[in-house]
Amino acid sequence: MAPFSERLLEWWRRHGRHDLPWQHPRTPYRVWISEIMLQQTRVETVVGYFDRFMQRFPDVDTLARAPVDDVLACWSGLGYYARARNLHAAARRLVDEFGGEFPSEVDALAALPGIGRSTAAAIVAQGFDRRAPILDGNVKRVLARHAGIEGWPGRSAVERALWSEADVRTPDGSPADYTQAIMDLGATLCTPKRPACSHCPVRADCMARRDGRQEELPTPKPRKNLPTREQHFGLLRDADGRVLLERRPPTGIWGGLWCLPEVAGGDAVEGAERLEPPEPIEHVFSHFRLRMQLVHQRIARPDDAVRDREDRRWRTAEEWLEAGLPKPVRALLERL
Structure with missing residues (x-):
């Protein structure tokens, strides 16, 4: 059986998403903006906001120079507004500390406001085409099912196990395409409800499919009644x-x-x-x-x-x- 990454990449080249606006061109800046917008927000909603944001703030220098009110106005309706304030703050630091250029190291990016480890890795992998394992929501779901990892991914021990699986599966070659491929798999086939297992390129050795636990994994967050x-x-x-x-x-x-x-x-x-x-x-x-x-x-x-x-x-x-x-x-x- 071919390695996980090879099967996934072969599927993505034929069936993956190749027309997302941040892929043309796939620069660190555009990847960054898209990754922040996609946190807690669906792709269908983000596309329109991304296009308008790029028209208003085409590069990190323009974003850094803009009043924060303009950034919030362009963000209005997307919710989770700390994301927009952090974008603005990070843009200013990129200009002040890096001359407006994006560092290509995960640790340096993760030190900026609003950029966590997975987002930093996505920027490195897609913006620079360098190997950097990611672990966003879609990837957590794919790996929890494929490796049969139980427990809510928000728990430290479960998250560590998922990071380990992400690292093992991430190839040295074609890291930008692989990163998009595993996100696409979670977004289009390995969905939260009713996953399309019969079309999945890595179904042959998926632990959740083997045990009939696709709907159980990943383990959901313990529910609380909202006051x-x-x-x-x-x-x-x-x-x-x-x-x-x-x-x-x-x-x-x-x-x-x-x-x-x-x-x-x-x-x-x-x-x-x-x-x-x-x-x-x-x-x-x-x-x-x-x-x-x-x-x-x-x-x-x-x-x-x-x-x-x-x-x-x-x-x-x-x-x-x-x-x-x-x-x-x-x-x-x-x-x-």
Whole structure:
């Protein structure tokens, strides 16, 4: 039987994905942006964002020089906004410390904001065509099934076993193609539900297929019930229909984005005209569910309490849609 990597590469050359936008050209910068965008986000969603991001920030120097607000605005809707802030911070360090060039060593890349070991390896493998084992979500699933590794991959011992399997299987030749191939296998055949085992190029020695455990592996994360938090937000509009938004603190949920101001409940602004509020908005984060109760008011004339300042601004809904906004706030302003 041919080695794992040879069977996988032969399959990929005939059936893999060869038309993803970050593959043409496959530069370290483009691979980096795509890898960060693909964290927690599906390829179908990322493609459009990637193209727009490349038009606005075609290289690391442009990204480093841009205001972080512009980066967040271009990212708006992708979620997990710390990724965008880290991109901006890493771009500045690449310019300051490496002259705008990407280092070709995993350790040097992994020291940059927002770049973990697997992402750094993906940049080295695909951007420089150098051998560097990766272990993203798709690869974890492929290896857990093929090697029959039990346990939730988030546990240290399980992760170490998966890294060992990734290293053993990664070939010296064609590392860029192999890296794309194993990601494609997980994305298109070795899927979380109903994997297409009959078409898999490495099915002959897959432990999960042998034992009928494809749906059991990898072991899922222990489930926890998400708590619900309720918070009141002020939907404040002036006589011209403009909306007041405030910039969130740099850390925490929606860090650095423009958002409706939080209020303690009741009236956001004493004496303002109370309007019919929109339905509450629910938004799910990784650790809790947020229920946004909206206090809708019209203010005849903004006073000192709600006047424009650096972290608080009145703008029309159309103008706000050009800014970096949390997804539920963007949806609300689009309805306005």
